[in-house]
Amino acid sequence: MTLLDVGGLTVTGRHLIVDGVDLNVSRGETVGLVGESGSGKSLTARAVAGLLPKGLTATGSVTLSGRELLGARERLLRSVRGSQVALLMQDPFAMLNPLRTAGAHVAESLPRLPRAARRAEVLRRLAEVGIADPSVAGRHPFQLSGGMRQRVALAAALARDPELLIADEPTTALDATTQHEILMLLRGVQRARGMGVLLITHDLRVAFELCDRVSVMYAGRIVESGPGSGVAGAPAHPYTSGLLAALPSVTVTLPRLEAVPGSVPHAEDVTDVCAFAARCGQAEPECGQARPPLRELSPGRRTACLYEVRPRPRTAPPALAPDAAPAGGTLLRVEELRKRYGGHVALGGVSLDVGAGESVGVVGESGSGKTTLARCVLGLATPDGGRVELAGLDVTPGARAARREGAHRLVQCVFQDPSTSLNPALTVGATLAEAAAQGRAEGRPSVAELLDLVGLPTAYASRRPRALSGGERQRVAIARALAVRPALLICDEPTASLDVSVQAHVLELLRTIRRELGTALLFITHDLAVVRQIADRTVVLFRGEVVESGETARVLDAPAHDYTRRLLASVPPTP
Amino acid sequence: MAVLTLLARRLAAALVLLGVLSALTFGLLAASPGGPEQVLLGSRPSTAETRAAIRAEYHLDDPFPVRYARWLGDAVRGDFGVSIYSREPVTDVIADRMPVTASLAGYALLLTVAVGVPLGLVAAMRRGGALDQGITLAALVTLAIPPFALSILLLYGFAVALGWFPVFGAGETPLDRIVHLTLPAIALAGAQTAMVVRQMRAAALDLAGQDFLTFARARGLPRRRIWLGYALRNAALPVLTVGGLLLAANLTGSLFVEQAFGLHGLGALLIGAIGQKDIPVVQALVLLGGAIVVAVNLLIDLAYLAVDPRVRHGAVTS
Ligand SMILES: Nc1ncnc2c1ncn2[C@@H]1O[C@H](COP(=O)(O)OP(=O)(O)O)[C@@H](O)[C@H]1O
Ligand code: SF4
Ligand SMILES: [Mg+2]
Numbered sequence: 001m002t003l004l005d006v007g008g009l010t011v012t013g014r015h016l017i018v019d020g021v022d023l024n025v026s027r028g029e030t031v032g033l034v035g036e037s038g039s040g041k042s043l044t045a046r047a048v049a050g051l052l053p054k055g056l057t058a059t060g061s062v063t064l065s066g067r068e069l070l071g072a073r074e075r076l077l078r079s080v081r082g083s084q085v086a087l088l089m090q091d092p093f094a095m096l097n098p099l100r101t102a103g104a105h106v107a108e109s110l111p112r113l114p115r116a117a118r119r120a121e122v123l124r125r126l127a128e129v130g131i132a133d134p135s136v137a138g139r140h141p142f143q144l145s146g147g148m149r150q151r152v153a154l155a156a157a158l159a160r161d162p163e164l165l166i167a168d169e170p171t172t173a174l175d176a177t178t179q180h181e182i183l184m185l186l187r188g189v190q191r192a193r194g195m196g197v198l199l200i201t202h203d204l205r206v207a208f209e210l211c212d213r214v215s216v217m218y219a220g221r222i223v224e225s226g227p228g229s230g231v232a233g234a235p236a237h238p239y240t241s242g243l244l245a246a247l248p249s250v251t252v253t254l255p256r257l258e259a260v261p262g263s264v265p266h267a268e269d270v271t272d273v274c275a276f277a278a279r280c281g282q283a284e285p286e287c288g289q290a291r292p293p294l295r296e297l298s299p300g301r302r303t304a305c306l307y308e309v310r311p312r313p314r315t316a317p318p319a320l321a322p323d324a325a326p327a328g329g330t331l332l333r334v335e336e337l338r339k340r341y342g343g344h345v346a347l348g349g350v351s352l353d354v355g356a357g358e359s360v361g362v363v364g365e366s367g368s369g370k371t372t373l374a375r376c377v378l379g380l381a382t383p384d385g386g387r388v389e390l391a392g393l394d395v396t397p398g399a400r401a402a403r404r405e406g407a408h409r410l411v412q413c414v415f416q417d418p419s420t421s422l423n424p425a426l427t428v429g430a431t432l433a434e435a436a437a438q439g440r441a442e443g444r445p446s447v448a449e450l451l452d453l454v455g456l457p458t459a460y461a462s463r464r465p466r467a468l469s470g471g472e473r474q475r476v477a478i479a480r481a482l483a484v485r486p487a488l489l490i491c492d493e494p495t496a497s498l499d500v501s502v503q504a505h506v507l508e509l510l511r512t513i514r515r516e517l518g519t520a521l522l523f524i525t526h527d528l529a530v531v532r533q534i535a536d537r538t539v540v541l542f543r544g545e546v547v548e549s550g551e552t553a554r555v556l557d558a559p560a561h562d563y564t565r566r567l568l569a570s571v572p573p574t575p
Numbered sequence: 576m577a578v579l580t581l582l583a584r585r586l587a588a589a590l591v592l593l594g595v596l597s598a599l600t601f602g603l604l605a606a607s608p609g610g611p612e613q614v615l616l617g618s619r620p621s622t623a624e625t626r627a628a629i630r631a632e633y634h635l636d637d638p639f640p641v642r643y644a645r646w647l648g649d650a651v652r653g654d655f656g657v658s659i660y661s662r663e664p665v666t667d668v669i670a671d672r673m674p675v676t677a678s679l680a681g682y683a684l685l686l687t688v689a690v691g692v693p694l695g696l697v698a699a700m701r702r703g704g705a706l707d708q709g710i711t712l713a714a715l716v717t718l719a720i721p722p723f724a725l726s727i728l729l730l731y732g733f734a735v736a737l738g739w740f741p742v743f744g745a746g747e748t749p750l751d752r753i754v755h756l757t758l759p760a761i762a763l764a765g766a767q768t769a770m771v772v773r774q775m776r777a778a779a780l781d782l783a784g785q786d787f788l789t790f791a792r793a794r795g796l797p798r799r800r801i802w803l804g805y806a807l808r809n810a811a812l813p814v815l816t817v818g819g820l821l822l823a824a825n826l827t828g829s830l831f832v833e834q835a836f837g838l839h840g841l842g843a844l845l846i847g848a849i850g851q852k853d854i855p856v857v858q859a860l861v862l863l864g865g866a867i868v869v870a871v872n873l874l875i876d877l878a879y880l881a882v883d884p885r886v887r888h889g890a891v892t893s
Contacts, residue, residue, distance in 0.1 A: 047794055082793070082795025090786075095786045095790045099809060109794045140885070156790075
């Protein structure tokens with residue numbers, strides 16, 4: 001029985017944002033809405049719940065159990081929200097009121113109950129989301145981890161027993177292992193309650209793992225929908241097929257990561273054509289003449305492409321042999337590095353080596369000490385003990401300051417968030433020129449050379465970071481790091497905030513740079529599939545200790561440590 | 576634990592501040608024109624005997640640190656000496672003036688909060704609408720009128736022309752006092768309300784975009800709970816700070832308003848004392864002002880502790 005029926009949903013602000021979305025969710029069913037960021041998923045969700053931000057309006061129809069919600073009075077909506085439809089939002093760190101306890105969030109969402117019964121009910125609800133410890137009810141959000149907060153939020157969202165749960169990227173902000181736990185929890189709760197779930201995600205693997213049916217969204221519209229296995233196995237739209245090809249795999253090192261070229265257009269600019277035409281490898285003149293309808297291929301299977309998708313030459317890859325161990329000797333040597341923050345041990349004696357031209361991955365969940373390690377090597381944090389040696393020079397921060405002179409020419413870094421690591425006031429050209437001026441005069445690369453190196457047009461030199469997409473900003477950040485021709489590039493989760501197709505771009509770029517310039521990489525990530533694509537050797541960090549290290553293929557195919565096995569188990573299977 | 580450390584730290588800082596202020600205040604007497612003798616003589620004839628008497632009475636021949644220590648000891652016990660002008664104990668003079676200023680400050684703060692907070696919230700709710708624009712414009716205009724000018728306007732309009740309120744004085748019975756203080760309190764509260772409105776509006780707007788507010792609505796929480804438990808409580812902290820500082824300023828005397836309405840409060844006292852070079856009174860008032868500011872800041876800290884669990888658990892320092 002259809003629970004939610006969305007027909008021709010359009011959201012308009014100053015521009016058109018969501019363009020004619022059709023969706024339906026039945027009782028007991030999980031439907032996935034996938035697409036890159038900016039495709040309009042969140043606004044679709046909020047339109048369904050009647051919670052669009054100010055200034056945006058929705059047209060079309062949204063019916064829940066046969067009742068029209070779009071344009072309904074706020075009174076009606078308020079009686080529907082919580083008890084029939086609940087919305088779980090993306091950021092567990094922002095979703096809870098910082099001034100109220102976990103228990104209070106659940107309690108205030110519950111229907112009226114006598115005081116004593118309420119307390120017991122709160123604990124029961126928390127137990128349902130896997131919080132067995134009753135003291136959690138008395139804690140405030142800032143005292144809880146991201147995963148815990150997401151659980152509390154889920155308990156609060158479910159407090160009035162809604163029939164439909166809309167979960168907007170419920171795990172995006174979480175660690176791989178926590179992500180897995182929350183997804184399994186969501187599935188368990190959904191099954192136990194027979195609830196309908198609309199799961200919004202940009203991660204195809206998550207969608208395919210959890211959803212009965214999947215709709216793929218692009219530039220504000222649905223371009224393909226069908227059963228999860230069907231879409232994963234035989235994508236019927238070139239966009240879906242492109243996204244699938246861009247997925248890194250944890251089991252094989254792909255010879256080439258295929259990125260979808262270009263970027264997502266605004267819904268407004270592509271109303272009358274195929275939205276994907278500008279990036280489509282098999283576009284025909286017809287594609288630009290009218291908007292392809294969402295045609296039915298077989299019952300329950302639809303695509304908005306006029307043609308059959310040409311299969312990608314996805315050569316069942318003979319796993320790429322890792323490049324022969326470089327002969328250049330040790331470039332970075334870290335010995336017994338220790339660092340405490342208050343009572344918390346961030347690094348408990350970490351040792352690792354990076355050879356010249358080698359690529360070493362460091363994996364572990366957040367809090368395992370990855371970033372602290374990077375900061376100590378970069379001289380941004382002073383370790384409590386241990387040594388850092390670069391090209392034979394002792395550069396341990398705080399030890400002998402003079403030695404650090406010139407260290408920045410040896411080692412550079414790229415951070416996770418490209419939007420905050422670039423100076424917004426400087427043009428790309430100025431940023432790069434400034435960085436290049438730090439290096440030696442002879443052989444100093446020009447701005448044009450640097451842009452070319454990361455595959456950006458020279459004209460980008462005059463742009464400011466604001467006018468770039470996330471992936472482009474990250475490429476500028478990489479170009480900036482390469483400006484002094486460092487021997488070692490430290491990358492701290494450089495693709496964690498990027499969409500898969502953009503991630504493929506950046507990973508492919510880093511691989512090329514390594515191959516062509518011989519730059520060694522220390523690549524920090526929580527994503528095992530990513531580390532498989534980029535690192536010769538992998539070091540697994542757990543609570544500030546190295547629990548396992550070795551050749552990447554060996555570590556991932558035959559993990560020796562429990563923690564590594566747990567990390568691997570939490571990676572959704574690549575379709 | 577974190578709470579105690581925080582309080583201890585704040586208290587220590589407050590004591591240091593007051594110590595420095597007291598030294599400066601005491602230095603005021605020593606550095607006054609003509610020397611302390613001349614000042615302490617006041618209008619009495621300056622003869623060799625009177626001067627000797629003064630020197631003996633105030634131990635002016637002792638070294639400075641000794642004199643300071645003695646003065647401070649007295650001050651801590653509430654003895655600031657005798658007013659040179661009225662020859663009454665300074666403490667009595669101030670105690671005489673305190674009630675007017677305190678009632679005026681309290682009254683004004685009450686008006687400020689009662690009017691400013693809801694107006695700011697409403698403006699934020701109706702962002703960009705006619706009501707918001709009206710409130711914002713009114714706040715801007717009010718902010719631009721000097722309190723003294725507002726006093727005159729109010730006096731002329733409501734006391735002289737309409738005759739609804741008395742023109743002068745502070746009243747005797749409590750009810751009488753409220754009537755008397757209404758216009759001054761409005762004059763004092765005007766600009767402050769405008770500040771609170773703007774602060775509240777900004778804080779509430781900042782909140783409106785927050786996920787936790789949307790999430791609260793998504794759970795179908797009643798509107799009252801959302802406004803009180805979510806919007807108001809989270810917006811309260813910055814407003815609390817502003818409110819506290821305004822209260823401190825009002826308590827140390829509102830010169831212009833007291834002047835305009837002929838109220839004998841601390842502001843008027845300070846002006847008079849400075850005019851008459853009544854140094855002991857000035858000293859006491861300056862120290863009192865410092866103590867009030869310090870005390871109010873401590874109260875703000877306590878309020879933060881009560882409202883924000885993050886401060887309570889030492890996760891952030893306010
Ligand atoms: N409050 C808003 N006002 C105007 N435009 C918005 C607003 N929120 C998001 N958008 C725009 O709508 C588009 C889709 O956003 P969103 O639904 O958040 O995408 P997704 O969730 O798929 O990442 C984006 O281009 C974004 O810039
Ligand atoms: S309709 Fe044409 S442009 Fe659009 S996806 Fe299909 S082939 Fe590509
Ligand atoms: Mg989103």
